[in-house]
Amino acid sequence: MAEPSSTRRRSGRPFSVRHLPGFTLVAAACFVMLYAPIVTLVTYSFNGGESIALWEGFSLRWYVSAWANEAVQEATVRSLVVAVLASGIATALATMAALGTTRTGPFPGRMVIYALINQPLMVPEIVTAVALLIFFAMIKIATGYTGLAYLVLAHAAFCVPFAYLPIRARLEGMDLSYETAAADLYATPWRTFRYVTLPLMTPGIVAGAMLAFVISLDDVVITEFVKSAGQDTLPTYMLGQLRRMVTPEVNAISTALLALTVLLLTVFFALTRKRG
Amino acid sequence: MEAQSQPAVAMEARGVSKIFRGPEGDFHALDSVSVSIAEGEFFTLLGPSGCGKTTLLRMIAGFEHPSAGQLLLHGEDISDLPPYRRQVNTVFQSYALFPHLSVAENIAFGLRMLGRPNAEVDQTVDRMLKLVKMEPMRNRLTSQISGGQQQRVALARALAPAPKVLLLDEPLSALDLKLRKEMQIELKRLQHETGITFIFVTHDQEEALTMSDRIAVMRDGHVLQIGAPREIYDQPANRFVASFIGETNFLSATSEGIVDGGIRIRIGDTVSVETDLPDGVDPKGDLTVVVRPEHIVLRERGAPDTLSATLTNAVYFGTDTHYHLELASGQHPIARRQNAAGAPERVEIGAAIGVAFAPSAARLLRD
Ligand SMILES: Nc1ncnc2c1ncn2[C@@H]1O[C@H](COP(=O)(O)OP(=O)(O)OP(=O)(O)O)[C@@H](O)[C@H]1O
Ligand SMILES: [Mg+2]
Numbered sequence: 001m002a003e004p005s006s007t008r009r010r011s012g013r014p015f016s017v018r019h020l021p022g023f024t025l026v027a028a029a030c031f032v033m034l035y036a037p038i039v040t041l042v043t044y045s046f047n048g049g050e051s052i053a054l055w056e057g058f059s060l061r062w063y064v065s066a067w068a069n070e071a072v073q074e075a076t077v078r079s080l081v082v083a084v085l086a087s088g089i090a091t092a093l094a095t096m097a098a099l100g101t102t103r104t105g106p107f108p109g110r111m112v113i114y115a116l117i118n119q120p121l122m123v124p125e126i127v128t129a130v131a132l133l134i135f136f137a138m139i140k141i142a143t144g145y146t147g148l149a150y151l152v153l154a155h156a157a158f159c160v161p162f163a164y165l166p167i168r169a170r171l172e173g174m175d176l177s178y179e180t181a182a183a184d185l186y187a188t189p190w191r192t193f194r195y196v197t198l199p200l201m202t203p204g205i206v207a208g209a210m211l212a213f214v215i216s217l218d219d220v221v222i223t224e225f226v227k228s229a230g231q232d233t234l235p236t237y238m239l240g241q242l243r244r245m246v247t248p249e250v251n252a253i254s255t256a257l258l259a260l261t262v263l264l265l266t267v268f269f270a271l272t273r274k275r276g
Numbered sequence: 277m278e279a280q281s282q283p284a285v286a287m288e289a290r291g292v293s294k295i296f297r298g299p300e301g302d303f304h305a306l307d308s309v310s311v312s313i314a315e316g317e318f319f320t321l322l323g324p325s326g327c328g329k330t331t332l333l334r335m336i337a338g339f340e341h342p343s344a345g346q347l348l349l350h351g352e353d354i355s356d357l358p359p360y361r362r363q364v365n366t367v368f369q370s371y372a373l374f375p376h377l378s379v380a381e382n383i384a385f386g387l388r389m390l391g392r393p394n395a396e397v398d399q400t401v402d403r404m405l406k407l408v409k410m411e412p413m414r415n416r417l418t419s420q421i422s423g424g425q426q427q428r429v430a431l432a433r434a435l436a437p438a439p440k441v442l443l444l445d446e447p448l449s450a451l452d453l454k455l456r457k458e459m460q461i462e463l464k465r466l467q468h469e470t471g472i473t474f475i476f477v478t479h480d481q482e483e484a485l486t487m488s489d490r491i492a493v494m495r496d497g498h499v500l501q502i503g504a505p506r507e508i509y510d511q512p513a514n515r516f517v518a519s520f521i522g523e524t525n526f527l528s529a530t531s532e533g534i535v536d537g538g539i540r541i542r543i544g545d546t547v548s549v550e551t552d553l554p555d556g557v558d559p560k561g562d563l564t565v566v567v568r569p570e571h572i573v574l575r576e577r578g579a580p581d582t583l584s585a586t587l588t589n590a591v592y593f594g595t596d597t598h599y600h601l602e603l604a605s606g607q608h609p610i611a612r613r614q615n616a617a618g619a620p621e622r623v624e625i626g627a628a629i630g631v632a633f634a635p636s637a638a639r640l641l642r643d
Contacts (some may be wrong), residue, residue: 002589057292100592138568155549172435175370175372177370177372178372178374178375180339180359180367180368180372181372181374182374182385182389183339183358183359183360183363183391184337184338184359184360184364184365184366184434185360185385185386185433185434185437186360186361186390186437187360187385188360188389191389195385196374196391199376200374200375200376254505
């Protein structure tokens with residue numbers, strides 16, 4: 001409105017940032033910067049030679065050697081065990097939290113509850129890591145237990161908000177009239193939950209579980225602080241390897257992880273997309 | 277009516293009130309409402325938006341608790357029962373069909389929750405599907421059927437457990453006019469075939485008149501009048517009811533004195549009629565009579581017992597024509613006349629004519 005001449009000149013053309021000079025170029029550059037390293041990583045995982053920078057022909061040798069590497073196998077199993085258990089616990093807690101914040105009347109302090117549940121998203125990860133390290137050290141001294149449970153609980157704790165957000169979104173998008181109709185049709189509160197609320201919110205629960213699983217699978221910072229000796233997960237194992245010697249085996253593991261993550265996230269988006 | 281022949285009472289509200297407490301103060305959504313609905317009756321709650329129709333229905337279904345008063349279902353006080361313990365089902369305005377269940381499973385839901393044996397459930401579902409003519413779609417998801425079909429499924433789902441009373445909250449308002457007319461007939465048929473008591477909510481007066489056995493006209497949380505459609509139309513209890521139900525002309529009048537069994541009033545300079553004097557009308561104050569458009573007849577100017585009028589407009593409606601008139605008093609009544617077969621009779625716009633109506637057509641009403 002301030003410049004009538006320019007508005008007149010551009011009339012008939014809806015506003016679009018594409019018309020800003022250089023916008024398309026910047027966007028393209030961003031995509032290159034985002035994906036060039038990943039493309040390189042994936043490409044060199046198929047390198048026939050020892051180098052991660054010099055192409056010597058296509059080969060699956062690094063996949064074979066990673067697959068045969070006992071340390072990799074062990075770390076993979078540990079990663080999966082931790083991710084499954086942690087995402088399971090986190091999803092159960094998040095489901096209850098989501099029900100508690102959407103299927104209740106408005107209560108004072110609701111915003112505080114939201115903030116508290118989502119706290120791991122806001123607090124720097126390093127702070128959580130240090131806090132858990134100290135807290136678990138106290139328990140270890142008191143009980144003498146040094147097993148995998150610490151890692152599982154730590155992962156479950158920071159996965160809760162990731163599971164909570166899609167579940168809450170699902171519940172908020174679900175009209176209360178279904179539950180009202182169920183009560184009208186003689187369903188007790190428990191049966192209403194069992195036969196109406198739960199089946200309808202299941203896509204949200206599955207999506208939340210997958211997100212939590214992916215987040216747990218690739219965590220480094222908290223794992224590095226909380227793990228006891230010999231409790232490497234795949235990401236911390238790779239970090240340790242990189243400190244010593246870099247071989248395309250790391251590329252192969254990363255590519256496999258990437259493939260798994262992409263698969264899970266595809267399912268996640270398919271589930272959270274609004275149903276037509 | 278004798279006491280013996282009177283049908284049993286299905287639903288009774290005794291002095292039911294609902295007060296919503298909010299930050300801006302209390303809001304009286306319903307104020308001491310009493311109605312008594314007979315078994316097998318098609319009973320309609322009619323009133324403008326916000327008058328408390330849904331609130332009353334939600335209280336009967338158990339989703340709101342009355343602030344005062346009692347609700348009796350077949351004589352039993354249900355005010356304190358949760359919704360799932362009341363033998364009352366609702367057809368929701370939004371239908372609220374379960375999206376994760378098929379048409380047949382939706383209809384079976386209530387019976388399953390009641391723990392009926394599978395054979396009985398299957399049998400009832402088949403019967404309901406047939407009743408609402410949805411057999412071919414029994415295995416579809418509810419998102420895969422049209423709005424009118426969803427409406428039928430919602431009806432079947434609510435009828436399947438054979439409730440003592442069926443509540444319908446503006447069930448037809450989401451449908452287009454043609455489908456709406458079809459469903460009105462369909463609803464009457466279903467009610468007739470099942471014999472279930474229907475409590476039907478609408479703000480469409482025509483729908484209420486054509487479908488109901490009795491109507492309760494509501495306004496601002498009060499029931500203004502309860503009666504058969506004819507009664508409400510012909511003998512509205514007050515001016516609001518008269519204007520809400522059908523089209524109405526209000527004409528000002530002056531008293532010529534109390535007579536035996538009523539009052540003699542003068543309308544304009546030329547018409548004088550005797551009519552009832554209802555309670556609450558001050559015979560010395562300003563009087564207003566109500567005359568329905570179809571009761572006004574057009575005459576020659578100056579004919580006996582006519583008001584002088586000018587024709588300002590004639591609007592053709594197919595079955596009838598509406599004549600817009602201007603009286604000497606400045607009021608603008610409308611007369612309605614059915615169109616006869618053959619050549620249309622012409623009345624010139626601007627013509628000076630006379631307006632007459634039978635003395636019984638003019639009614640004095642309270643505000
Ligand atoms: N939960 C509530 N809290 C506060 N006020 C409410 C609540 N529910 C309804 N009301 C008020 O009570 C009044 C009656 O509402 P109700 O829904 O019964 O109207 P209605 O007659 O069904 O109207 P409509 O034809 O628009 O559906 C309205 O003024 C409404 O704002
Ligand atoms: Mg309503």
